[in-house]
Amino acid sequence: MSDVTRTIFLDGGGEQLELQRYRLRVLDGPDQGSEVTCDDARVTIGSAPSNHLVLNDPAVSRVHVGIDVSDTGYLLADKDSKNGVFIDDLRVKEVFLADQRTFRVGTSTIRFELTDERAEVHYSGQDRFGDLLGQSRPMREVFALLERVAPTDATVLIEGESGTGKELAAEAIHNHSPRADGPLIVLDCSAIPRDLIESELFGHVKGAFTGATGSRKGAFEAARGGTLFLDELGELATDLQPKLLRALEKREIKPVGSNRTIQTDVRIVAATNRNLLHEVREGNFREDLYYRFAVIRIALPPLRDRPEDIPLLVEHFLKLANARSGRGDVDIAYKTMEKLKRHRWPGNVRELKNFIDRAVLLTQGDNIETKFLAPSEPSQPSVPEAAETSAQAMVDTALQEGLPFKDAKNRLIEQFEKEYWGRLLESTDGNVSKAARIAGVHRKSVEYILKKLDLTRSDLGIE
Numbered sequence: 001m002s003d004v005t006r007t008i009f010l011d012g013g014g015e016q017l018e019l020q021r022y023r024l025r026v027l028d029g030p031d032q033g034s035e036v037t038c039d040d041a042r043v044t045i046g047s048a049p050s051n052h053l054v055l056n057d058p059a060v061s062r063v064h065v066g067i068d069v070s071d072t073g074y075l076l077a078d079k080d081s082k083n084g085v086f087i088d089d090l091r092v093k094e095v096f097l098a099d100q101r102t103f104r105v106g107t108s109t110i111r112f113e114l115t116d117e118r119a120e121v122h123y124s125g126q127d128r129f130g131d132l133l134g135q136s137r138p139m140r141e142v143f144a145l146l147e148r149v150a151p152t153d154a155t156v157l158i159e160g161e162s163g164t165g166k167e168l169a170a171e172a173i174h175n176h177s178p179r180a181d182g183p184l185i186v187l188d189c190s191a192i193p194r195d196l197i198e199s200e201l202f203g204h205v206k207g208a209f210t211g212a213t214g215s216r217k218g219a220f221e222a223a224r225g226g227t228l229f230l231d232e233l234g235e236l237a238t239d240l241q242p243k244l245l246r247a248l249e250k251r252e253i254k255p256v257g258s259n260r261t262i263q264t265d266v267r268i269v270a271a272t273n274r275n276l277l278h279e280v281r282e283g284n285f286r287e288d289l290y291y292r293f294a295v296i297r298i299a300l301p302p303l304r305d306r307p308e309d310i311p312l313l314v315e316h317f318l319k320l321a322n323a324r325s326g327r328g329d330v331d332i333a334y335k336t337m338e339k340l341k342r343h344r345w346p347g348n349v350r351e352l353k354n355f356i357d358r359a360v361l362l363t364q365g366d367n368i369e370t371k372f373l374a375p376s377e378p379s380q381p382s383v384p385e386a387a388e389t390s391a392q393a394m395v396d397t398a399l400q401e402g403l404p405f406k407d408a409k410n411r412l413i414e415q416f417e418k419e420y421w422g423r424l425l426e427s428t429d430g431n432v433s434k435a436a437r438i439a440g441v442h443r444k445s446v447e448y449i450l451k452k453l454d455l456t457r458s459d460l461g462i463e
Helices: 137-149 165-173 197-202 241-250 276-281 288-291 307-325 334-342 348-362 385-399 405-427 432-439 443-453
Strands: 005-009 015-028 035-038 042-046 065-070 072-077 086-087 089-090 094-096 102-106 106-122 156-159 182-188 227-231 267-272 296-299
Touching: 015 065, 065 182, 106 137, 137 165, 137 296, 156 165, 165 182, 165 227, 182 443, 197 241, 241 288, 288 307, 307 334, 307 348, 405 432, 405 443, 432 443
Parallel strands: 156 267, 156 296, 182 227, 227 267
Antiparallel strands: 005 015, 015 035, 015 106, 042 065, 065 072, 072 094, 086 089, 086 102, 102 106
């Protein structure tokens, strides 16, 4: 056992890992001088904004390398990167790091430095929290944090790649909190036109802007007594961030066009697939606002980093898919399960669930097969002809009317959204839950979009 890490087994099946914090310092390369201090049991390095250490190095993969901490030590592991990981001139797949050890990824050299500070990582003895499932250490670490945080009123920032279950985590936090009887309001910061986001957050009064024919409550008021879930927080426009900061600090809002302030009573949970601390360093996100949100940070691991959870998830999704299909007898063979555990799952748990749903519907036998992982699709041009024509027509109209770029863009987006959701809901006979599953978004997000677009069942021709 390492002298800098040790595991303590707790009552109730949980564990506690005591570790020494460490620092990752970039010695040379495009990000020379950058550094991060880490106290997580699992850290990743790469070019994607979701990594703990983000490198602007063209020779670095999106998720290039990871460091996993256990009672054995600090394990550096190549995450199937394109250009590999090197210590001196030796390419390595996995290696335990000692203090002051340097390694190279792409054209960047990084030094691993132990600090004098210690940290504790807790692991739950449970294999689920709410609708989140997992028996791996990374997920049990998430569950342990959720178990402690959910009953409080603390602001929570959920980080993770698309499809890892950020919305499920937000729902679980709400449902295990004293505010569970209150509303859970979902606001997707990436789905709202920039010029409407302030109104959606804080509300507006009649005549506040063109089209404001009446007063309207915003998300803060709608969530009174409950939880406000701000999804895709990293997409929030920089000019709106100071107003959101004031709302969080003073616990009051001012509707657009109004001179009066309204006291708020909400718990804030936010989610992002970006590394917001990296966005702060890049000047895309306010540092003071980041620390307002990052009171508690919960990082959901990608499915590729927890393959031991796949059998549990497959069993759960198979049960649901069998019930929906009415078959009730489709199973999975051992070899197929092993193939699923080796798959990279770029779409994470959402991709796995969609695969199971598709495989149960399409299989002719009693077992699902991995051939349904990549269903064949008819070849099509990169830009469908109809969409290209529609976009060109919109540009022609915008130029003829002298519309500003922002207004023209918003009009085109609105036209696309109405067409997309109109056709999708028409194909599902108005079943919002089914449409949400197909689109890969939360049901509440669909309800919000339909309300924003003012689409009704009669508009869609649905009885």
